[in-house]
Structure formats: C-alpha cells, structure tokens
Amino acid sequence: MVRVAHSGRVGDAGRRGVVRPGGWTGYAVAMVLVAVASAAALIAEAVLALPDVALLYLAAIMLSAAWHGRGPSTFAAAASVAAFNFLLVEPRFTFEVAEPRYVLTFTMMFGVGLVISGLTSRLRTQQHEAEAREDKTHALYALGRALAAASGPTETMMVVALQARRAFATEVELIDAQAHRDAATDRDDVARPHAAAIATALTARRTTASSGALVVPLVAGDAVHGVLVLADPEPLRRPIDPDFLESFARQGATAIAQARASADAAQAEGRARAEEVRSTLLAAVSHDLRTPLAVITGAASTLRDERLAPDERDELLATVADEAERLERMIGNLLDMTRLHAGGVVLRAQWLPLEEVVGSALLRLERRLGERPVVVTLAREVPLLWVDAVLLEQALVNLLDNAIKYTPDHGEIELRSFVRGDVVVIQVLDRGPGLPAGLGPRAFEKFVRGDARHRDGFGLGLAICRAIVELHDGTIMAFVRDGGGACLEVTLPCRVDQPASAVDAPVVKEWA
C-alpha cells in the first residue's frame, strides 16, 4: 500500500481562496462594502446629485457579486436600498419616503443591483469552472507525464498516489488490490478503518467509508488494480468532481495494469531462462560429476584386492588421483561461476606486472601441461595492470586449460601480450581444431562446449573467463588462427595513472 500524507493545507483549489456558498464571510464583506459606499455617498452628496450618489452603491453590489457570488450580492442590493433610503433620502434617518418618485428610484436601484449581481456572479462561476477544468487537465497531464517516467508496478503506484495527493489536495492512500487480497487477514493498520469500503471498492464501486473518506477503485479491463482512499475533504474546500476523479482513476489504473503486465512478462521470461539453465546444469552435473566419482569408487574397491600386481595398483592409484583432480576442477568451476553470478565477488585490484600473473597461472597448470611447451612472449611496453591477482590468474588458467584440452601431448601453446592502442592484449593460441562453425561468441556462454567429446567440465571455464574479464572492464573474443587452431584474446584497459616508481621510495629501515 502506498500512503501519501498531505502536508499543509494549501492545495491548488485552496490557494484560490474559494469560499463555498453559505459562508458568512460574503455577507459580512457585503455589509462592509455597503457601509463604505454609504460613507462615500455622505461625503460626495455635497458636490453630486442624489442619482449620481446612488451609483456608488451599485459599485459596492458589483464588487460583492464578483467576490462572493449571488447570495451576498443580493443581500448587498437590499442593504444598499435600505441605507440609501435611511441616510440620503428626505426625511433623513427614517425609512419613510416623502416623495413617491423615490419608490421608483429604489425599485430601479434594487433591480439593477440584482442584474449586476446575476451577470457578475455568472461570469465568476464560468471563470472558476474554466480554471477548474484547466486544473484537471493539468493534473491529468502531470499524471501522464509522471507515469511515463515510472518503471515497474511499485514505482507506478507510488506515482499515482503522489499525483492524487497533488490533484485532490488531501491525504491519499493507495492500496494494492493484489496485496490486499493476498493478505486479507493481515491488513495494514491504516486500511483497517476503511476495510468495509475497500472490500466494496474491490468489486469496482465507488463508495464513501463511514469515516467520510472517499474510496475509489482503480479499474482497468475487468480487474481492480488498486483502491485509492482520499481522506475526508476539508469542509472549506471545493468538492471533488466525480468525473475528474473517474478520469484520474482510469488513467492510473491503466498505467498500473500495464506496468504489472510487463513485469509479469519479464519475470516469466526470466523464469523460463533460469529453468533452461537449471535443467542443462542438472544434466551436466548428473553425468559429468558422476563419471569421475564412478571411476574413483571402482578403482578404490579394486584396490582392496590383495592379489593386484604392483603396476596395476600404481595405475589404479594414478587414476584415482587424476579423477579426483578432475572432480576438484569441475566443482571449483561451478563454485566460481556461482559466486561470480551471485555478484558476491569483490574486485581486489592492485598494480601487478602481467608476468607475475602468467607465472603463477603456468605454475598451477604445471602438471596439466605435461610435455606441452608454452611459448610466452610479453612485450616490454606492457605496463602494470590494475587487476585482481587471484581472479586474473583464474582467467588465465581457464584460457590455458582450454588450450590444453585441444592440444596433443607435445603440441605447442603460445601466450602473447602486447599493447594495442589503449588496451593491453593477452592472447592464448593453440593449434587445435579451431572453432566449430557458428560457435564464435557463444564460446563464452555457460554450458557451451566446442567439442562434445571433451566432457571434461561443464563448459564453464570460458564463461568464468568472460565474467572475470568483464569485471575488469575488459573484452574477450575467439578467433580462428592463421594456419589452423584457435586464438582466444582478452583485452584489459591500460590505465594511464601508473603508480610512482618504487625505486624512488626511500629506505627507512636499516637491514641487519
């Protein structure tokens, strides 16, 4: 539920100082106006003829009509006639009239007063209506514009509630119909006083709650998307126009409905994709994890046999060690991928010479590399890199591991690095089968394997590489190498703010 309390009493309608008919202010002001006109008349009487003086009263009636409408101005007309008679017509200070022609003057004065009052107050009403229409158009336009900028159902509801507060100048609550139904027994404190009215509103009828609050359903299509609760309007305010309220509610409801529909669609798509990934993963896990486990279990049970020849025993033990290592690699990849995807990886970047990372990656792969020579060519101009040593090492290990998979026992693997423009390029090259047709960028997606025969892992190695490289604002690509084989290329941004040379640092500690 969105609740917007209206702070302060100045709304668009309130600011215009509209006083509802029946207010006593208008009559009091009329009284004052007539008194002022009388005073002016008494002064002007010395120089002006009596009929001219009567015009002063007409001015008072007109002002009263313009300010306060028909009732007060009619009262002003009557009061003017009375005051005119009492103060200015002989015999003075009585309501008696000496000459009959004054009766005509009084009638005319009252009649003209009424006409002026009628015309002026109609003009005034029209002006107010025009202003109110403009207000409503403006409010609907503001709502439309604010809704266009909102994204997602929650934000959309927030916008509707905020705009409703501005348009109706009162405290507003917006109750999410969905959540309200879901939690019918566990209602919010604020909703409880209007519970009955909300329940009615949920069946698409506008109602007034017992507290005087206006309860408006937001209906789009067949569904109620929310319920707008407008607190009891203050007594001195223009009443809320039902048509305007309806337009407002319809526009808000449509926007909420659209936001919900697109959120649902996105969620459904995400679920479908997650489901696909999960089933691929499950298939991969059930097959690929079980294979090494089956080998280990089998070898271990055979090893119990005391009649085994020593070389057979050695071979089985080597198998157990190899398969366990493979299992460890696969689980490591799964964990890395999960962590990288869950966003739980914090980049601990430091200034590093690339050589150092390459060195530790090659050391870690010492056994896996076996007899395969690795030719490392690092250009001298490659600067220090601002990278996470552990993550970048992992990325290099995975790139090299990929090359090892496609390289025969004595085949050569190359690792090169150089500067190209404003990036550092790191390439790992092999002479394997290259890239299968159409693999291209898909090589870096999860669970994609270049060759189905290589069931060593889940096809996660390069996806992990990509995640790590992207964490460093770098790029990763795969090419077919000239003369056969694949080239996997990583680029990392070259930071220009290289650290000050360590050689400059003074040595403060004398070393014994």
Next chain:
Amino acid sequence: MSADGKLVLVVEDEVAMRRFLRASLQAQGFRFVEAATVREALVAITTHNPDLVLLDLGLPDGDGIALTRKIREWSRAPILVVSARGRESDKVEALDAGADDYLTKPFGMNELLARMRVAFRHHDAELGERAPLVDVGELHLDLERRRVTLAGVEVHLTPIEYRILALLGRNLGKLLTHQQILTEVWGQAYATHTHYVRVHMAELRKKIEREPARPRFLVTEPGVGYRLRDRDDAGRGG
C-alpha cells in the same frame, strides 16, 4: 624426512579428513593428536604442547585466525593453516597473525609433508644458528658476504633486490606475505605499497630466472605473497 615421533595437532572438524591425516601422518612416523573444535584445540595445545599445528580455518565453532593469535601468545610451534581456494584474504590474515604457511584444500600428502618440512626447519633455525649459505639448485646465496651467484656467475643486484632475495632466502621455502616483505625491506610506513614488492620482484626475476614468466625460484602465491622455492618443495602445482 625424519619425523622423530614429533607430535602433530590436527584441528579439523571433518571426520574423514582427520582419518586420512591420522593414517598418513602416523605412517610417516608422527604422533598424532586431534581436535574438532577451537575449544578442544586450546585444551589439546595446553595439555600436549604439540610440535606442529595443522589448523583448518573453516571450523564451525569459531575463528581460526583468532585461534592462531591465541596460540602465538605462548607457543612458537609452527602453524600450518588449511583453507579453501578463493579465500586468499583469510590466508593473508592467518599468515599475518603468525601462521607459518598454508595449504589449499584439497591437498596431497607430498604437499603437506613438504610444507611441514619447511616449517620444522624454520622452527629449528629460529632456535639455533642461521645458516649463512642458501642453495637452491643453481642459485647460491651467501648471506654473510652478500653475494648471489647463478650457476657460478655472480649476479649484480640493487640493494633492495638483494634485501628481498636475502629475506626470502633466510625463509627458504616459506611463504611471506606482501606485508611481511614490505615491512622487512621498506619499513612499516610502506606497508600498503604492495606494488613496490611486485615491481622489484619482476626485476629480480629478470636477473635470476631463465624465463621470468615461468619462474623456478621465486614463486608467486596469487593474492598472498611469495616464496623462494626449496629444492624439494612440491610446490603448488604438485
């Protein structure tokens, strides 16, 4: 290696790991005490006074790093910490808290024995005389005369390069964190300037390694530090 019936305390909550370690260490001639929790470990240390502690940082009931600190308050026995890959900050913290080295799970017996060997040797060296000569294959360090030779040819190092190499040499086979190297070579004020170490290490490698990108002597432990690889050190790739 001669175990001489040395007493090893294994602090590890996994029963299977304890079983494997007990069988393997006893087969090597070590005596074996075990603890599954931090509390048991503290009791075992006070009652048995072990020669070496093998401590798993992932204990369920407490903080292995705090335990390391507590042990260091009154025991110089080597501490080897065991942790999972990807927890480099834990390793650094444990090493800076006084642990001697670490192993990443899963590890092989050869790797464990190599680490234990290095740890015992340092422990003994701390108690006795420091060897003035360090030999690692073709690399020869004479700490008394401040001379470094590679395959019999003298290598000219800058003073800082020499200090780094000598520090690693005196701790042959032992892992030193970036912090430890910085503090020893540059002093406490430079403890955050880890790239100093890296840059000088790169220069040092150019002078003593045949292939600086595939070092034989100066091994990097990513995110943790460096060690001068011992002749018989099984290394991380082992």
